[in-house]
Amino acid sequence: MAYQKSSELNGLHNGQVIKEYLNGFDKKSIEPKKAELTSKQQIKDSDDVCKRSAIEDAYTTVLRELGENVDREGLLRTPLRAAKAMQFFTKGYQETVEDILNDAIFNENHNEMVIVKNIEMFSLCEHHLVPFFGKVHIGYLPNNKVVGLSKLARIVEIFSRRLQVQERLTKQIATAISEALEPAGVAVVIEAAHMCMVMRGVQKMNSKTVTSSVLGLFQEDPKTREEFLILTKNN
Amino acid sequence: MNLVTEFHYNNDFNELSLEPKKTTSQQRKQHESSRKEAEDESRLPVLEAAYTTILRGLGEDTDRQGLLKTPLRAAKAMQFLTKGYHEDVYDVLNDAIFDEDHDEIVIVKDIDMFSLCEHHLVPFFGRVHIGYLPNKKVVGLSKLARIVEIYSRRLQVQERLTKQIAMAISEALQPAGVAVVIEAAHMCMVMRGVQKMNSRTVTSCMLGVFREDPKTREEFLCLTQNA
Numbered sequence: 412m413a414y415q416k417s418s419e420l421n422g423l424h425n426g427q428v429i430k431e432y433l434n435g436f437d438k439k440s441i442e443p444k445k446a447e448l449t450s451k452q453q454i455k456d457s458d459d460v461c462k463r464s465a466i467e468d469a470y471t472t473v474l475r476e477l478g479e480n481v482d483r484e485g486l487l488r489t490p491l492r493a494a495k496a497m498q499f500f501t502k503g504y505q506e507t508v509e510d511i512l513n514d515a516i517f518n519e520n521h522n523e524m525v526i527v528k529n530i531e532m533f534s535l536c537e538h539h540l541v542p543f544f545g546k547v548h549i550g551y552l553p554n555n556k557v558v559g560l561s562k563l564a565r566i567v568e569i570f571s572r573r574l575q576v577q578e579r580l581t582k583q584i585a586t587a588i589s590e591a592l593e594p595a596g597v598a599v600v601i602e603a604a605h606m607c608m609v610m611r612g613v614q615k616m617n618s619k620t621v622t623s624s625v626l627g628l629f630q631e632d633p634k635t636r637e638e639f640l641i642l643t644k645n646n
Numbered sequence: 647m648n649l650v651t652e653f654h655y656n657n658d659f660n661e662l663s664l665e666p667k668k669t670t671s672q673q674r675k676q677h678e679s680s681r682k683e684a685e686d687e688s689r690l691p692v693l694e695a696a697y698t699t700i701l702r703g704l705g706e707d708t709d710r711q712g713l714l715k716t717p718l719r720a721a722k723a724m725q726f727l728t729k730g731y732h733e734d735v736y737d738v739l740n741d742a743i744f745d746e747d748h749d750e751i752v753i754v755k756d757i758d759m760f761s762l763c764e765h766h767l768v769p770f771f772g773r774v775h776i777g778y779l780p781n782k783k784v785v786g787l788s789k790l791a792r793i794v795e796i797y798s799r800r801l802q803v804q805e806r807l808t809k810q811i812a813m814a815i816s817e818a819l820q821p822a823g824v825a826v827v828i829e830a831a832h833m834c835m836v837m838r839g840v841q842k843m844n845s846r847t848v849t850s851c852m853l854g855v856f857r858e859d860p861k862t863r864e865e866f867l868c869l870t871q872n873a
């Protein structure tokens with residue numbers, strides 16, 4: 412409980428923090444930080460709302476031009492819902508790796524491979540604005556620093572909730588992990604189905620696209636890479 | 647127009663019954679939305695401008711290389727995904743209705759279906775199983791899949807889609823019964839909102855003998871069950 416409170420006060424000057432911690436918690440000192448956090452969230456929310464109305468109008472135009480009757484019951488609030496959905500699908504633009512890592516990097520005397528596989532991924536193709544989704548497998552060789560496992564999945568979320576190209580997404584995930592942890596090697600493999608190929612265009616139902624990005628030891632040593640690929644194979 | 651009438655008017659059928667409709671071809675065309683295939687090309691610039699606004703509103707840089715032609719591609723993609731609006735069942739059937747002395751169940755199953763949720767404009771997709779009991783008239787099998795295409799390439803709600811497919815087949819063939827089952831995954835539930843990856847929505851529409859006789863319905867459901 413005390414630890415939680417002191418991390419909330421991280422933003423204050425060092426001396427102030429210790430004073431608060433030792434003297435018990437004066438509600439007034441926690442309020443400004445909370446207020447700051449709430450106001451940041453409020454600014455972000457009101458920002459979202461402003462942009463949303465422009466997006467809503469655009470969606471109303473789209474519905475009309477597609478020949479639909481925008482006044483029928485099922486479509487009345489569709490521009491709003493579609494705008495909110497699009498903002499959710501691109502929320503990764505507002506997130507940074509530093510924020511979500513949340514200092515969940517630990518010193519651990521471990522330098523064997525760590526793999527988190529079958530992480531579901533949903534993204535939007537930047538060429539057609541149609542979803543593509545699939546699985547991400549991440550492996551890294553720690554250099555005495557390990558990361559909280561869910562943070563790998565959160566890094567996938569940040570970069571996938573954007574307008575993306577699968578190749579770039581793979582590389583961004585690998586680079587982000589390598590910058591944050593400085594491991595001996597990182598490997599990321601993504602296997603996804605692209606709705607732009609399945610629902611339209613060439614219309615091939617069962618096709619999947621596989622991309623990979625290997626850095627460090629995974630790139631240099633074929634045996635390490637092979638171990639990762641075998642361990643992430645789904646039968 | 648009250649809400650119920652409007653719902654029927656906009657959704658291509660006026661009565662939920664198996665009686666053959668006495669609509670003329672012109673009346674049917676009136677029911678379609680205001681989308682004509684020939685006009686698609688001319689509507690593209692407005693759609694493109696709307697998509698550019700959307701991209702900018704989401705905070706993207708519309709001048710970067712990957713996004714330069716995205717408004718045009720997205721506009722064309724949306725038009726393709728809603729092309730069902732300018733298709734008509736009678737055009738697609740192409741007179742492929744044949745007199746055949748057959749009155750046993752005919753099933754076409756595992757028809758892949760892709761549609762757009764009308765609430766969020768996000769895809770939902772799955773499989774359609776169609777069965778019908780011919781009344782001396784059988785239809786070309788691919789036409790059943792084409793009927794699915796017409797109604798699914800629209801802004802839809804799964805319940806309505808199921809009903810429209812069943813009604814279209816029953817109007818065209820006047821069979822003894824029609825059964826349609828759709829099992830689909832909704833990206834609006836998987837990619838956002840409640841985010842349940844493995845959930846599937848199943849809807850069905852049973853008309854005629856399939857509705858009245860439980861044994862017939864059971865036969866259809868058994869034959870379309872995938873092990």
